[in-house]
Amino acid sequence: MSIVNFDLRQLQYFLEVAEGLNISHASRKLGITQPALSRQVRAFEEAVDVLLLERGKKSISLTRAGEVMVREGQAIMRSVEGGLKRFHREVDGAELRVGYAPSLASGMIEKAIACFSSRYPKVRVSWFDSSTQEMWEGLKNEKLDLILEVENDDPAIQWQRVSEKAFRMAVPPNHSFARKRFLKPEHLDGERLLLLSRHEYPGYWNQVTTYFTDHQIDAKVVGEFDGISSLKMGVEAGLGMAFVAGMPSGMTTVKLKPEPAALCIAIGSLKKRKLAEWEQAFVDGMKEAG
Numbered sequence: 001m002s003i004v005n006f007d008l009r010q011l012q013y014f015l016e017v018a019e020g021l022n023i024s025h026a027s028r029k030l031g032i033t034q035p036a037l038s039r040q041v042r043a044f045e046e047a048v049d050v051l052l053l054e055r056g057k058k059s060i061s062l063t064r065a066g067e068v069m070v071r072e073g074q075a076i077m078r079s080v081e082g083g084l085k086r087f088h089r090e091v092d093g094a095e096l097r098v099g100y101a102p103s104l105a106s107g108m109i110e111k112a113i114a115c116f117s118s119r120y121p122k123v124r125v126s127w128f129d130s131s132t133q134e135m136w137e138g139l140k141n142e143k144l145d146l147i148l149e150v151e152n153d154d155p156a157i158q159w160q161r162v163s164e165k166a167f168r169m170a171v172p173p174n175h176s177f178a179r180k181r182f183l184k185p186e187h188l189d190g191e192r193l194l195l196l197s198r199h200e201y202p203g204y205w206n207q208v209t210t211y212f213t214d215h216q217i218d219a220k221v222v223g224e225f226d227g228i229s230s231l232k233m234g235v236e237a238g239l240g241m242a243f244v245a246g247m248p249s250g251m252t253t254v255k256l257k258p259e260p261a262a263l264c265i266a267i268g269s270l271k272k273r274k275l276a277e278w279e280q281a282f283v284d285g286m287k288e289a290g
Helices: 008-020 023-030 034-048 064-093 108-119 132-140 202-214 228-236 277-289
Strands: 053-055 060-062 095-100 124-129 146-150 157-165 167-171 192-196 220-225 241-245 252-256 263-270
Touching: 008 023, 008 034, 008 064, 023 034, 060 064, 095 132, 095 277, 108 124, 108 277, 132 146, 132 263, 146 202, 146 277, 157 277, 167 202, 167 228, 192 202, 192 228, 192 241, 202 241, 202 263, 220 228, 228 241, 263 277
Parallel strands: 095 124, 095 146, 192 220
Antiparallel strands: 053 060, 146 263, 157 263, 167 241, 167 252
């Protein structure tokens, strides 16, 4: 059996019938007659060479093969729809949709976008300030093309590393620790610590809390923040010290010794989709900027 033996319209008709298992309802929704719809579904069964529906006198039901076809057919339709959207974006004026967390992208975006725009002036880049969960869902639902995030082991995502950011401790300017060359784990015992949200930045959270465990730090976490701007305000207000990745502008930071493992920042895309030339060029530009 070859996939060219049927057209997508027949698959669409079968999926509509399978959704409610009601020929008359499906025919009204599709705007065709019941006999015509029945013929198209039977033609689809002949094309795939397997019975998909059990037909009774007053009802129909899915066979085991029909249940599998519903799952696989829906995946085929989503893939086709996604491909058509990407096709029109490239033909009509390409758009690159990038999910990112400002706290991770600081300093890289401006450099990368200037170089990319000069090379691909017709490609519109749309940025979406997102939490980790929103990025993962947006990528898998094909609402985002790329995400700039902490690298993880999700099997559906392929990563291209763009930067490694060392952790430092951000302290209020008038804090006694601001004059130290570095801080040891014992310096953090009992200190008021501020972190980025565990829900919105799970990669960051896991690395910081692993550092606590590895060095037996009696961590006193007094606040979680939704981004680097609010975290900076917390430090400036004297609420506590904060773990930050890299050297955010306007913050007094001190090195940690021993250093926590660096935060690996990467661009993620769906493994099942090959990047367009201009998408890979954008990734390469981010690597250079990082």
